[in-house]
Amino acid sequence: FTPLMLTAMFILLLPIIMSNTQLYKNSLYPHYVKTTISYAFIISMIPTMMFISSGQEAVISNWHWLSIQTLKLSLSFKMDYFSTIFIPVALFVTWSIMEFSMWYMHSDPYINRFFKYLLMFLITMMILVTANNLFQLFIGWEGVGIMSFLLIGWWYGRADANTAALQAILYNRIGDVGFIMAMAWFLTNSNAWDFQQIFITQHENLNIPLLGLLLAATGKSAQFGLHPWLPSAMEGPTPVSALLHSSTMVVAGVFLLIRFYPLMEQNKTMQTLTLCLGAITTLFTAICALTQNDIKKVVAFSTSSQLGLMIVTIGINQPYLAFLHICTHAFFKAMLFMCSGSIIHSLNDEQDIRKMGGLYKPMPFTTTSLIIGSLALTGMPFLTGFYSKDLIIETANTSYTNAWALLITLIATSLTAAYSTRIMFFVLLGQPRFNTLNLINENNTHLINSIKRLLIGSIFAGYLISYNIPPTTIPQMTMPYYLKLTALAVTIAGFILALELNLAAKNLKFMYPSNLFKFSNLLGYFPIVMHRLPSKMSLTMSQKSASMLLDMIWLENVLPKSISLFQMKMSTTVSNQKGLVKLYFLSFMITLALSLILLNSHE
C-alpha cells in the first residue's frame, strides 16, 4: 500500500514539468505550483504516518534500466527511516518557500521560470533522498548541483552572481571527484551500486570509498577546504538561499554520509576525520560570521556552522541525531532566510545591517519570527533546536572522543549565540539607520502565511518529531549535571557577552580594524589566497615549462638565433673599415694598371 501512495506523490510532482509547454505560462502558474506542492505534502504525510505506526520500510524497484556485464542498474526508490521522514519536512518547507517567493519575486518578469527551476530542484532533491543505488543518487546529486547553478545565477546580468554560480559548480565538482572515486571502488570491489548489497558484504579496508564520500560531503555541504561557495551563493534571490542553501541542498552531503552509516560505524579513522573536519568547519565559519555586514552572509555562515555540527554528529557515530538536526534545522533556517528577505524587500533592497535598525516597531511579525528563529538556532530549551542540538552536545560530551574537537564545538556553540545576538541587535533594536522614505509594509497574506507556518514549525516541530519517530540509538540518559547544562551555559554566556559588547560599543567612534577583525571579516583570507595563488602558479609553471622552455628556447634560440647574433657581434668587432668602396676599387684598379704598364715596359 505504501508504494502506491508514494508513486501517487511522485505523479503529482511530475506534471509540472510537462505542463510548461502547454498554456500554463500565464500568471496563475505560481499559484498552481504552490497548491501542487501542498497536495504532495499532505499525501506524503500518509506514508509517513504508516511508517511511524508500523516501522515498516519499503523498497520500490521498478524498471530495469540496463545491465553492464555483472552490474544491474534499475530505478529503485528506498523508503526507509531517513527518506520517509525527510520528504514531508522538505515538502513543507518548500511549500512555505514557494508561497514566500510568490510575494518576493512578484515583480520579476520571469517568475514562471523561477518556479519551474525551484520545482526541478525539488524533484532532483527527492531523487537524491529516495535513491537506493549510487547511480540514482548521483543523478540527484548532479541535478541539485545544476539547479543550484541556475538559481544562484538567476540575475545573470550581475557579474558577482555569475562568479558565485561558477564557484559553486567548481567546488561541487571537486567533491564529485570523491563521489565518483567511491562509486568506482564499490563497483570494482563489491560488484554493485545498491545499498543493500554494499551493506551486507564484508569488506576489509573501507578507507578509500569513505574518504571519497567524505570529500563529496565536503564539496556539497561546504566543509572547511571547499567552503567559500556557500557565502558567495547568497548572490541568488532569497527564496533560493532559503531553499537550497539552508534546508535541502547543503544537507545532501550530510545525507550521503548518513546513508552510509553501517560502513562508517566500523571505521574509527573515518570517524575521527569527520569529527575534526566538522569541528574545524563549525569554529571557522562561526568566527567568520561574527564580523560580516550582510544579513544573508551571516545566515549563510550560520548554515555552514550548523552543517559542521551535523558532520561532528556523524563523527561521534550518531547518524540518527544528525538526521534529526537536519530536519529541525530546515525549519528555522528557512524561516530566518525568509525574515531577512522580508526585511531586505521592505528596506528597498538594503542588505547591510549597518544600515538597518529599529525595525521592531514597523515590522512586528518579522521581528517576532526573527527572534524565535535565532533562539531556535542557538538551542533555546524547548524550542525546535533544543531537541536536536542539545542532544548532540550532550552526546558529544559523554562519548569517548577527541577532546579538542569537542572543545571547538562548544566554543562554536557560544559563538552561534554571539552572532545571533549581533544580528538581532543591529537589525531590530536601536534607532533606525536606513533611508526614511521607505514604505515598510508586511501586510501581504502570502508573506504572513508562509512565515507563520514555519514559525509554528520552529516552535513545535522539534517536539512533534522527537516524540513520534521510531526509536533509534538510545541517547545517553545519565550524566553529571554540569555536562548536561554545558550547552545551555555556553549559549547564555555567548548571549550575554555579545549583548554587553554591543551595548557598550554602540556610540563609540569607529576605530581601525585590528588584525583579528580583518581575519574574520575576510573569511580568514581563505578565498583570497586560494582563488588566485594555486591557479596563477600552475598557469605560470605550465607556461614556463611548455611554452618558454621547449618551444622558444630549444627550437628557436639555440641554433638559429645564436649563430646570427654571434656572427654580427664578431663582424663588428673585427672589421675596422670605413665605407668608401669606390675608392678602394679605384685604387685596386690603378695599382693593377700601373704595375702592368711598368712591368711591361722593360721589353
Add this chain to the structure above:
Amino acid sequence: MSMVYINIFLAFIMSLMGLLMYRSHLMSSLLCLEGMMLSLFIMMTVAILNNHLTLASMAPIILLVFAACEAALGLSLLVMVSNTYGTDYVQNLNLLQC
C-alpha cells in the same frame, strides 16, 4: 698567342674595369662580376677543347658552380643593403654599423 684568347682576355679586362669603377649602383658591380666569370669560363673551355686537355674537362663546370654560389652571396648582400636603405646606392654605405 692567338686572337681568340686576346679577345676573351680583353673582355675580361673590360668587366674588371666595370667592377672597379662604377658610379652609384652596387648592382652594376655585381653584373660585371658575372661578366668576369663568364669570360673566364669561355676562355677556359676554349683552351681545354683546343688543346685536348681531356682530364680537365670538368673544371669549367666546377667554376660555374662556385660562381653561382658567390653570385647568390652577393645578391643577398645587395638585398640586405636594399632592406635598410631602400635603394642600393653605394653612398649609403658610409655608416660603421651593421
